[in-house]
Amino acid sequence: MKDIFAEFYNKVIGFFRRTEEAEESSKDVARNRLRVVLLQDRTNLTPELMEKMRKELIELLSKYVEMDKEALELNLEQEGDQMALMLSIPVLRAKEESEIESSEKEEKSSSDDAEDNSESDEKTDDAKEDDSDADSDDEDEFENDACDCGKCSKCNPKDKQK
Amino acid sequence: MSGRVIVITSGKGGVGKTTTNANIGTALARAGKKVVMIDTDLGLRNLDLLLGLENRIVYTIVDVVEGRCKLRQALVKDKKNPNLCLLAAAQTRDKTAVTEAQLKEICEELQKDYDFILVDCPAGIEQGFQNAVAGASEAIVVTTPEMSAVRDADRIIGLLEAREEIKSYKLLINRVRPNLIKSNDMMSVDDVVEILSADLIGIIPEDTGIITSTNKGEPIVNDEKSLAGKAYKNVARRIIGEDVPFLNLEDETSVMAKVKKFFSGLVGKEK
Incomplete structure (x- = not known):
């Protein structure tokens, strides 16, 4: 009998508590924590690696937009069998074209220096290509910047020639 | 005859592997199947206790492997059910006393005479697990x-999934507490199934009867009134191939729960 009254009391209290604030139940907390931890277990993507990826993405994206860096969220999520990286970026404002160009020029000059050092013994064809790309769209620009890694598709042909 | 070899495993300790093994084994034997259970938890054997066979063990799996007895001699017959027997683990040795190949050989030998070989796996993912599997x-x-x-x-x-010889695996969710699930303080069966995305073979409610049944060395499937016992019997029927619906644990609880339900019905429709 005690049990019944205890449960009754809990229900009444619980009812008012729930109307005050829609608190997340402990079951939902458990389920969400478990989802995150299992995705990490399954992919070997440690929190450190996720943080590194987050920082690099911020660096890359701040070229185009001004954003709330603290609020940027990067999460692994699972939809059915498909694993997805979900990136949520609170944008404060998009950057002006001139700003993007100027930051590109800065980057270009620094990366050109780097390329000159590392590829000084490469054929001159590549240098010509770089020049023509300079006035084409941003995506190509980005790929060229990123291609001294030696691993991406842009780099591979060169490597094979060597 | 070529029996089915089923390993019962969990990773974590204390979730009810051995209890599950004892009850599914007993239920299968009650259904007329010839069943042998192998305890591979060397050094920490417990399956004998759950079956009440601890005083009958003469030889263990290590004695078989090391040639001190024949396989047949090491099988301990159940007190009640002649269809059921146990190959006990050695209590004084560690996991290295038996190899994967030796266990495989034992299973192959037993497949000739038994319908089901249930392998009780130790906790963990080390060699003991690899052997059992x-x-x-x-x-x-x-x-x-x-x-x-x-x-x-x-x-x-x-x-x-990484082991080719395992053709299928099923999920058994143990110690389910409908009241906690109802109050959103425990993940539901559906939550667990969705997270693990595995096929379900059984839902066993938390039951204090498990404690008393272990005390007595009498699997709970022998208790006709127990809900957990009924759930385990259903698992055994599903293993055999019958299509048995899952128990609706909320409806099947005690009279007390029904009284409570009546009262909570009066209290109102809070969600």
């Missing part, structure tokens, strides 16, 4: 609706 072609992964148990079950499922 070696001879099996099916697996039952036991878990509870708790985070740590589900996480470990996920690891185990990953390891089982």
Whole structure:
């Protein structure tokens, strides 16, 4: 009998508590924590690696937009069998074209220096290509910047020639 | 005859592997199947206790492997059911005393005479687990609706998928507490199934009768009134191939629960 009254009391209290604030139940907390931890277990993507990826993405994206860096969220999520990286970026404002160009020029000059050092013994064809790309769209620009890694598709042909 | 070799495993300790083994084994034997259970938890054997056979063990699996007795001599017959027997683990040796190949050989030998060989796996993912899995072609992964148990079950499922000899694995969710699920303080069966995305073979409610049944060395499937016992019997029927619906635990609880339900009905429709 005690049990019944205890449960009754809990229900009444619980009812008012729930109307005050829609608190997340402990079951939902458990389920969400478990989802995150299992995705990490399954992919070997440690929190450190996720943080590194987050920082690099911020660096890359701040070229185009001004954003709330603290609020940027990067999460692994699972939809059915498909694993997805979900990136949520609170944008404060998009950057002006001139700003993007100027930051590109800065980057270009620094990366050109780097390329000159590392590829000084490469054929001159590549240098010509770089020049023509300079006035084409941003995506190509980005790929060229990123291609001294030696691993991406842009780099591979060169490597094979060597 | 070629029997089915099913390993019962969980990763985490204390979720009810051995209890599950004892009860499914007993239920299968009650259904007229010839069943042998192998305890591979060397050094920490317990299956004998759950079956009340601890005083009858003369030889263990290590004696078989090391040639001190024939396989047949080491099988301990159940007190009640002549269809059921146990190959006990050695209590004084460690996991290295038996190899994967030796266990596989034992399973193959037993397949000739028995319908079901249930392998009770030790906790963990080390050699003891690898040994237990070696001879099996099916697996039952036991878990509870708790985070740590589900996480470990996920690891185990990953390891089982990596082993070619395991053709199928099923999930058994143990110690389910309908009241906690109802109050949103425990993950539901659906939550666990969705997270692990595995097929379900059983839902066993938390039952204090398990404690008394262990005290007596009498599997709970022998208690006709027990809900957990009924759930285990249903698992056995599903293993045999029958299509048995899952128990609706909320409806099947005690009279007390019905009284409570009546009162909570009066209190109102709070969600």
